[in-house]
Amino acid sequence: MRWIKFILSLIITVLLAGALLSPVGSTPFAFGKFFDPFGGFWENAEPVEQIAAESYSLPGIEETVTVKVDKRGVPHIFAQNEKDLFYVQGYLTAKDRLWQMEFQMLAAEGRLTEVVGRGPEDRVLELDRAARRKGITFGAERTWETIKTDPESLGPLEAYAHGVNDYINNLLPGELPIEYKLLGYKPEKWTAFKTCLLMKYMANDLSWRSYDIEHTNALSLWGKEVFETLYPEFEKGGEPIVPKETRWRRRDAIPVPDAPRDYFPDSLMLAVQGEPDHDASIIGSNNWAVAPSKTKNGHALLANDPHLGLNLPSIWYEIQLHAPSMNAYGASLPGAPGVIIGFNDSIAWGETNGSRDVLDHYVIQYRNASKSEYLHDGQWLKIENRIEEYKLKGGEVFRDTVRYTHIGPVMYDTEFQDKGKPIAVRWMAHEASNEAKTFLKLNHAHNYEDYVDALQTFNCPAQNFVFASASGDIAIWQQGKIPNKWKDQGVFVLDGSRKDHMWQGYIPIDQNPHTLNPAQGFVQSANQHPTTALYPYSTRGRYEDHRGRRLFDLLDRKDSMTVEDMKAIQLDNYYLGAAEVLPFMLAELDTLALSPKEREVYDDMKSWDYQYVSTTHEPTVFNSWWSKLYRSVWMDDFQIEGMALRYPKNRRFTELLKDSINLSYFRVVGDTTVPTRQSLIQQSFKETVTQFSDKDPNPENWTWSTVKKTDINHLSVTLNPFSRQKVETNGNGGILNATGKRTGPSWRMIVEMGPTIKALGIYPGGQSGNPGSASYDQFIDDWAAGKYYELDFMHSPDEEGDFRTLTITKE
Numbered sequence: 001m002r003w004i005k006f007i008l009s010l011i012i013t014v015l016l017a018g019a020l021l022s023p024v025g026s027t028p029f030a031f032g033k034f035f036d037p038f039g040g041f042w043e044n045a046e047p048v049e050q051i052a053a054e055s056y057s058l059p060g061i062e063e064t065v066t067v068k069v070d071k072r073g074v075p076h077i078f079a080q081n082e083k084d085l086f087y088v089q090g091y092l093t094a095k096d097r098l099w100q101m102e103f104q105m106l107a108a109e110g111r112l113t114e115v116v117g118r119g120p121e122d123r124v125l126e127l128d129r130a131a132r133r134k135g136i137t138f139g140a141e142r143t144w145e146t147i148k149t150d151p152e153s154l155g156p157l158e159a160y161a162h163g164v165n166d167y168i169n170n171l172l173p174g175e176l177p178i179e180y181k182l183l184g185y186k187p188e189k190w191t192a193f194k195t196c197l198l199m200k201y202m203a204n205d206l207s208w209r210s211y212d213i214e215h216t217n218a219l220s221l222w223g224k225e226v227f228e229t230l231y232p233e234f235e236k237g238g239e240p241i242v243p244k245e246t247r248w249r250r251r252d253a254i255p256v257p258d259a260p261r262d263y264f265p266d267s268l269m270l271a272v273q274g275e276p277d278h279d280a281s282i283i284g285s286n287n288w289a290v291a292p293s294k295t296k297n298g299h300a301l302l303a304n305d306p307h308l309g310l311n312l313p314s315i316w317y318e319i320q321l322h323a324p325s326m327n328a329y330g331a332s333l334p335g336a337p338g339v340i341i342g343f344n345d346s347i348a349w350g351e352t353n354g355s356r357d358v359l360d361h362y363v364i365q366y367r368n369a370s371k372s373e374y375l376h377d378g379q380w381l382k383i384e385n386r387i388e389e390y391k392l393k394g395g396e397v398f399r400d401t402v403r404y405t406h407i408g409p410v411m412y413d414t415e416f417q418d419k420g421k422p423i424a425v426r427w428m429a430h431e432a433s434n435e436a437k438t439f440l441k442l443n444h445a446h447n448y449e450d451y452v453d454a455l456q457t458f459n460c461p462a463q464n465f466v467f468a469s470a471s472g473d474i475a476i477w478q479q480g481k482i483p484n485k486w487k488d489q490g491v492f493v494l495d496g497s498r499k500d501h502m503w504q505g506y507i508p509i510d511q512n513p514h515t516l517n518p519a520q521g522f523v524q525s526a527n528q529h530p531t532t533a534l535y536p537y538s539t540r541g542r543y544e545d546h547r548g549r550r551l552f553d554l555l556d557r558k559d560s561m562t563v564e565d566m567k568a569i570q571l572d573n574y575y576l577g578a579a580e581v582l583p584f585m586l587a588e589l590d591t592l593a594l595s596p597k598e599r600e601v602y603d604d605m606k607s608w609d610y611q612y613v614s615t616t617h618e619p620t621v622f623n624s625w626w627s628k629l630y631r632s633v634w635m636d637d638f639q640i641e642g643m644a645l646r647y648p649k650n651r652r653f654t655e656l657l658k659d660s661i662n663l664s665y666f667r668v669v670g671d672t673t674v675p676t677r678q679s680l681i682q683q684s685f686k687e688t689v690t691q692f693s694d695k696d697p698n699p700e701n702w703t704w705s706t707v708k709k710t711d712i713n714h715l716s717v718t719l720n721p722f723s724r725q726k727v728e729t730n731g732n733g734g735i736l737n738a739t740g741k742r743t744g745p746s747w748r749m750i751v752e753m754g755p756t757i758k759a760l761g762i763y764p765g766g767q768s769g770n771p772g773s774a775s776y777d778q779f780i781d782d783w784a785a786g787k788y789y790e791l792d793f794m795h796s797p798d799e800e801g802d803f804r805t806l807t808i809t810k811e
Contacts, residue, residue, distance in 0.1 A: 053804060053805045053806075053807070054804070054805070054806050054807070055806070055807040055808075055809070056806075056807075056808060056809075057808070057809050057810060057811035058087075058088075058091065058163075058166055058808055058809075058810070058811055059166060059810070059811040060087050060091075060159075060162045060163060060166050061079075061084045061087055061088065061808060061809075061810050062081065062083065062084055062810065063079070063080040063081060063084060063810070064080070064807065064808065064809050064810075065077065065078065065079045065080075065084050065085075065088050065807075065808040066078045066797040066805065066806070066807055066808075067088065067092065067805070067806035067807075067808065068794065068797055068799075068801075068803040068804075068805055068806075069803060069804050069805075069806060070792050070801065070802065070803055071802045071803075072318075072767065072775070072778065072779070072789060073096075073766070073767030073768060073775045073778070074318045074319065074320070074767060074792070075092050075319055075320070075806075076319075076320040076322065076792065076794050076797075076803075077089060077092070077319070077320065077321055077322060078322045078323075078794075078796075078797040079322070079323050080323070080324065081323060081324075082155075082156065082159075082323050082325060082326070083155065083159045084159075084323075085159075085321055085322070085323045085326075086155075086156045086159040086160045086163070086321075086337040086338075087159045087160065087162055087163040087166075088163060088808060089160060089163065089319065089321060089332070089337055089338075090159070090160035090161060090162065090163025090164040090167075090190075090337070091163035091164065091166055091167045092163075092319075093163075093164070093317055093319075093332070093334050093335075094163070094164040094167040094168065094190070095167055096317065096334075096767055096768050096769055096770075097313055097317055097334040097769040098164075098167065098168070098177055098187060098769070099177035099178075099179045099180060099187075099769060100313045100334055100715055100769050101164070101190070101194075101334045101335045102187055102188065102190075103115075103179070103715055103716070104198065104201060104334075104335065104715075105194050105197050105198065105201070105335070107127070107131065107201070108131060108136050108137070108140075108197045108198070108200065108201035108204070109131065109132075109136070109137055109197060110127075110128035110129065110130075110131035110132040110136075110137070110388070110390070111128060111390075111391075112124050112127060112128055113125050113128050113390050113391075113392045113393060113398075114185075114390075114391050114392070114393060115183045115185050115393060116183065116393060116716075117392060117393040117394060118392060125390065125392070125398065128390055129388075129390075129400055129416055130416075130417075131204075132388045132400070132402060133400075133402050133409055133410075133411045133412075133416060134204065134208065134409070134411065134425070134427070135408055135409045135425070135427065135429075135430050136197070136200045136201065136204055136429070137197065137200075138404075138409065138430055139200045139203075139427070139429045139430045139431065140193065140196040140197045140199075140200045141193075141196075142430070142431065142432040143196045143199065143200070143432050143433050143434065143435075144192075144193050144196045145432060146432040146433065146434055147192070147196065147434055147436070147437075150434065150437065152437065152440070153434055153436055153437040153440065154192065156337040156338065156436075156440055157192035157195050157337060157436060158192050159337070160192075160195070160336070160337040161190045161191055161192050161194070161195070164190035165189055165190050168187050168189070168190070171187075177769065177770060178770065178771060178772065179716065179719075182719075194335060195335055195336050195337070195436060196436075198333060198335040198336055199336070199433075199435045199436060200429050202333070202461070203428075203429040203435075203460045203461045204429065205308070205309075206353045206461035206463075207353075207356075207358050207359065207427075207428065207429065207460055207461035207462070208359060208427070208429075209359075209542065210357060210359040210360070210361065210490075211491075211542070211646050212359075212360060212361040212490060212491065212492060212493050212494075213361060213419065213423075213493060213644050214644050214645050214646035215227070215231065215491050215492050215646065216265050216268055216492045216493045217643055217644060217645055218230065218231070218645055218646065219265055219492060220265075220268060221640075221645075229656075230648045230652065231646070231648065231649075231652075232652065233539075233540060234529060234532070234533055235529070235543075235545050235651060235652070236655070237549070238528060238529055238545060238548065238549065239528065239548050239549050239551075239552035240513075240528060240529050240530055240531050240532055240548075241464055241476060241478060241513060241523075241524070241525045241528065241529075241530045241531070241548075242476070242513045242514065242515045242518075242530065242531055243515060243518050243519075243520060244532055246513075246515060246531070246532075246534070247534065248511070248534060248535055248536055252511065253511060253536040253537070254484060254505065254507075254508065256484060256485075256486060256487075256536065256537060256538070257484065257485070257486040257489075257500075257504040257505075258486060259486040259487055259488065259489065260486075260498070260500045260501070263495075263501075265492035265493060265494075268363065268421075268492075268493055284307050284352065284353055284355075284526065284527035284544050284547065284738065285304070285305060285306040285307050285308075285351070285352035285353060285525075285526070285527065286303070286304070286305050286307075286352060286524075286525070286526045286547065286551060286569075286570070286736055286738075287302075287303060287304040287305075287350040287351065287352045287464065287466040287476075287524070287525055288302070288303055288466060288522060288523060288524035288525070288551060288555060288569075289301065289302040289303075289348075289466050289467065289468040289474040289475070289476070289522065289523050289524075290302075290468075290474065290521065290522045290555065290561050290566075291472065291474050291517065291521045291522060292472045293521050294521040294522060294558075294559050294560070294561055295560065295561045295562070295752075296560040296561065296562045297562070297752065297754060299470075299472075299752050299753050299754035300348075300468040300469060300470075300472055300473070300474055300752075300753040301468065301561060301563065301566055301750070301751070301752055301753070302343075302348040302349075302350065302466060302467075302468035302474075302750070302751045302753065303350070303566045303569065303570060303748075303749065303750045303751075304341055304350025304351070304352070304466065304747070304749050305570050305745040305746075305747065305748045305749070306341065306350075306351065306352065306745070306746050306747060307738045307743055307744055307745055307746065308743060308746040309742060309743050309746075310710065310711075310712045310713075310742060310743060310744050310746060310764055311712065311713060311714070311715045311765075312712055312713065312714050312715065312722060312723060312724065312765055312769075312771075312776065312777060313334075313715065313765060313766075313768075313769035313776075314746065314763050314764065314765030314766070315333070315746050316331035316332070316333070316340075316341075316746060316747045316763050316765075317331070317332050317333070317334045317767065318330070318331055318332075318761065318763070318767065319332045319339065320792075320793065320794060321338070321339060321443065322794070322795075325444065326344065326443050326444050327344050327345055327795065328342055328343070328344045328443040328444075329342050329343060329344070329759070329791060329793050330342015330343060330749065330761075331747045331749070331761075331763065336436060336439070337436070337440065338436070338439045338440045338442075338443045339439065339442075339443055340439050341747060341749060342443075342749070343751045343753075343757060343759060343793075344443060344444075344445070345470070345757065345795075346445065346446040346447065346469060346470050346471075347442075347445050347446065347447070347450075347451060347467060347468065347469045347470070347753075348467070348468045348469075348751040348753055348759075349442050349445075349451065349465060349466065349467050349468075350465075350466050350749065351463040351464065351465055351466070352463065352464045352466075352525045352526065352527055353461060353462075353463060353464075353527055354461065354462030354463050354464050354478045354479075354480055354527075354530065354541070355462070355527050355541040355542045355543050355544075356461075356462040356478075356480060356482055356530075356539070356540075356541040357490050357491075357540045357541045357542075358427065358428035358429075358460055358461070358462060358480065358481075358482065358483065359425060359426070359427045359428070359490075360425070360426045360427075360489075360490040360494055360503075361411075361423050361424075361425055361493045361494065362405075362407050362423065362424045362425070362426065362493070362494045362495065362496035362501065363421045363422070363423055363493055363494070363495055363496055364405060364407075364410060364421075364422040364423065364424050364496045364497075365496070365497050366422065367380050371383060371403060371413075371422075372385075374405055374496065374497075375496075375497040376405075376406070376496060376497055376499070377497070377498070377499040381405070381406065383403045383404065383405065384403070384404040384405075385401050385402070385403055385404075386401070386402045386403075386404060386409075387399055387400075387401055388400045388401070388402055400415065400416070401415070405424045405496065407424045407425070407426045407496055407502070408424050408425045408426045408427060408430055409424060409425060410422050410423065410424045411423055411424065411425045423493070424496055426502075426503065427460075428459060428460040428461075428480070428481055428482075428483070429459075429460045429461070431459060431460070431481065433457065433458070433459035433460060433481070434457040434459075435457070435458050435459065435460075437454075437457045438454050438455060438456075438457050438458040438479075439454075441453065441454030442454045447469060447471065447473070448467065448469065448473045448475060448516065451465070451467045451475065451477075452477070455477055455479040455509070456509060458479050458480065459480060459481040460480055460481060461480065462478060462479065462480025462482060463478070463479060463480065464476055464477070464478050464479075464525035464530075465477050465478075465479055466523060466524075466525065468751070468753050469753060470753045470754070470755070470757075472753075473516065473517060474516075474517060474522070474523055475514065475515065475516045475517070475523060476514065476515060476523035476524070476525060477512065477513075477514035478512050478513040478514065478525075478530045479509070479512055480512070481506055481509075482506060482507045482512065482537075483503040483504075483505075483506060483507075484503075484504060484505045484506055484507050484537060484538075485503070485504075485537075485538045485540075486504075486538070487538060488538075488540070489501075489538065490540065491540055507537050511536075511537070513530040513531050513535065520556065521559075522555045522556075524548070524551050524552060524555055525548070526544060526547035526548040526550075526551045526736070527543060527544040527547070527548070528543050528544055528545060528547070528548030528549070529541075529543045529548075544734070545649065545650075545651040546575070546576040546577045546650075546651065546734045546735070547576075547734060547735065547736055547738065549576060550572065550574060550576045550735075550736055551569065551736060554569050554572065554736075555569075563750055563752055563758070563760065566750045567750065567760070567786075567788065569736060570736065570737065570745070570748050570750070571730075571731075571736075571737050571786045572735070572736040572737055573611045573612045573613055573730045573731050573735055573736075573737050574609075574610050574611055574612075574735065574736075575610050575611075575612055575619075575732065575734060575735050576610075576734075577650055577651065577654070577734050578608075578610045578622050578626075579610045580651075580654055581626075581654045581657065581658075582605065582608070582610070582622060584657070584658055585625070585629070585681050585685075586602065586605060586606060588677065588678045588681045588682070589602065589678075589681065589682055589685060590678070590682055593682070594686075595689075597689060597693055597697070598685070598686060598689045600699065601621060601689050601699055602685075604617070604618060604621070604699060605618060605621060605622070608622070612704060612730055612731050612732045612735055612737075613704065613730050614703065614704050614705040614708075614728050614729060614730050615703055615704070615705065616703060616704060617699050617700060617701070617702040617703050617704070619704040619707075619732070620692070620702045620703065620704050620706070620707050621688060621689075621692070621699075621702065623707065623732075624688040624691060624692070624707075625684055625685055625688045626650075628684035628687050628688060629657075629680055629681060629684040630647075630650075630653060632675075632680050632683065632684055633653070633657075633680065634647055634648070634653075650734065657677060660677060704730075705728045708729075708732060708740070708741060709725070709726040709727060709728055709729070709741075710726075710727045710728075710729045710739055710740070710741060710742070710744060710784070711723065711724075711725040711726065711727070711741060711742055712724045712725070712727060712764055712765070712777075712780060713725070713742070714771075721771075722771040724777050724780050727764075727780060727781075727784050728784060729744070729784050730786075731744070744764070745764075745783075746763060746764065747761065747762075747763045748760075748761060748762050748763070748783075748788065749761040750788070757793050758790075759790070759791040759793060760788040760789065760790060760791060761788065761789060761791050762779055762782060762783050762787065762788050762789050763779060763783065764779060764780050764783040764784070765777060765778075765779060765780065766778035766779055766780075
């Protein structure tokens with residue numbers, strides 16, 4: 001009987017697999033390959049217990065390599081030369097993260113439609129078209145031409161690619177990552193060029209956003225005076241990245257171009273679909289270093305926590321790389337050799353986004369309907385056409401013409417997201433660069449001079465590189481290739497026909513904002529403005545205000561700092577924005593007009609400590625109250641159909657709120673009344689209490705966790721079973737612990753640079769990219785709870801510890 005049941009089950013399984021070998025309906029998933037009994041998802045399940053030791057041979061190495069894998073799945077690679085080191089890094093990273101590596105590159109190249117199809121309402125196709133029109137591949141091609149001539153960079157990139165490809169070549173069909181089986185495709189050969197694409201992909205994430213169009217519309221609607229009121233270049237009382245007292249040697253500065261006298265951007269208004277935006281969407285980070293004079297143990301301390309989109313697999317892959325010439329540990333990017341944020345025996349380093357404006361929009365004037373020529377400096381110049389082919393899943397081919405000018409690609413025209421006028425983009429990421437070399441050099445660096453030398457090839461995106469050394473130096477340097485613009489150049493849309501609207505040159509690297517061993521005893525950045533107005537160059541960008549001031553205050557107020565103090569800062573849930581405005585809002589309330597329930601909430605808010613803790617309800621009340629008040633002031637005027645506009649930043653609204661009894665900047669069309677500040681504050685408070693009381697009469701149940709949980713989605717977005725959603729977390733945007741709904745601290749690292757390096761770290765994910773592995777999301781719960789892991793920084797493969805050993809020899 002058992003044999004009959006088994007045979008029947010086998011026949012049914014085989015028939016089911018045969019019926020499902022191709023995608024079903026509109027879904028891109030090939031479920032047959034997923035359920036295939038000989039190579040389906042069960043082949044991807046990994047045992048919790050790993051074998052203690054393993055030996056195997058690979059064709060791409062020259063000498064034996066030893067890898068110690070710790071209990072968290074972190075490989076510590078010990079190689080006898082750097083070629084083998086980066087080869088094995090590529091091999092092991094692909095072993096854990098191959099699908100992620102390739103999927104990200106498909107996104108960067110605008111090729112997602114090849115594996116998932118057009119998507120609902122052509123959304124995937126539109127994403128692909130946007131990627132190609134941005135010129136991500138165009139910039140990567142120019143960078144690749146640079147790297148090919150630089151053996152110092154080319155060698156590691158090619159060794160890494162060789163390792164990835166040897167892993168791919170060794171894969172059996174049943175061993176393919178589960179996403180390949182679901183989507184019905186196979187991995188491509190990895191190339192060093194794909195690492196160039198990865199660097200441009202990160203530049204896109206951190207520097208693509210620009211407000212030129214939104215600013216132009218605001219200027220056109222309301223004029224210069226209102227524009228300056230809503231969007232000032234400098235915030236009052238801010239704490240820049242370099243000390244306020246920094247004096248710049250103006251005699252060394254190159255001239256800043258003069259603004260054209262006849263520049264009138266207010267004459268231009270562009271129709272752009274989309275919601276208005278404000279500073280809550282900023283992707284940022286924190287980093288800082290403390291001098292030995294301010295630490296308890298007399299050693300420099302460094303911390304970094306980049307706030308990025310949270311996905312599974314994680315953006316980071318933890319690793320140690322050891323060879324006779326280097327010993328680096330930290331977070332690597334799957335797809336690139338070396339460590340991106342980390343430390344070695346001599347220095348530690350980390351990055352935050354510099355947030356500088358390195359993307360400008362230019363209106364293009366075509367000569368005629370053929371769009372083969374455009375006007376510039378009184379001449380008609382030839383357009384270079386790139387015919388982009390999209391090989392859609394299922395065999396269909398879609399073609400799109402992207403027109404290139406000397407400025408850059410025409411991003412928007414009548415064929416794509418028409419904005420009323422054709423617009424080309426000038427983006428620093430289009431230029432040849434070598435960011436990979438910066439990180440490779442940092443991995444080898446021994447001192448401040450090496451650190452500065454490493455930064456020379458880093459162009460885009462502008463980053464704040466923090467530094468600490470075992471010898472006691474601390475520093476920060478905002479590095480990037482920054483255009484030397486005239487005042488307000490790029491704040492508004494520019495005229496592509498005007499030569500004087502082009503970038504005129506670049507700020508010299510040695511005059512980028514930086515400081516070494518400042519008297520205050522620390523350096524810090526949290527995506528705030530880099531300098532004061534004393535700096536001789538334009539510094540327009542997208543800056544965050546509250547985290548930088550909170551970080552400065554915490555570092556300034558305390559001496560004898562410890563690793564525990566560094567933890568407390570990274571996990572700090574205090575919202576300075578609420579502390580600055582809530583007492584004022586409460587004072588404006590007419591308490592005699594409050595109901596008993598409203599009075600209860602009012603009393604709770606008066607005693608709140610401004611901490612965004614998941615189990616408390618005050619953050620819920622404040623967020624809702626603030627949002628309703630904000631919208632009541634701005635919504636009518638910013639919700640113009642088809643018009644892209646930028647909301648004023650939260651801090652600027654706080655200043656305007658305190659200064660204006662009658663909120664007369666805007667009013668509903670046809671409404672002759674001017675709403676008072678007090679009436680709007682009162683109304684929004686009552687609406688907030690009603691909103692939550694209708695759901696639950698007990699304010700204690702209005703906890704922050706009921707409003708904000710963090711979703712860590714699978715990179716595909718659509719595969720919810722491979723995601724970790726509704727993770728309970730503290731913090732929020734604008735807080736040092738900037739853990740939001742979909743973004744947050746993607747890697748928390750703390751390093752003490754003593755004679756023996758001590759380091760802590762954690763990220764919200766796991767080393768394996770395989771959803772069938774116990775280490776796929778292994779660290780998420782500890783990360784959400786604010787825990788850290790001690791990092792095993794090894795100097796020899798013979799050190800004792802809880803490791804399993806991989807011995808890799810030449811095939």
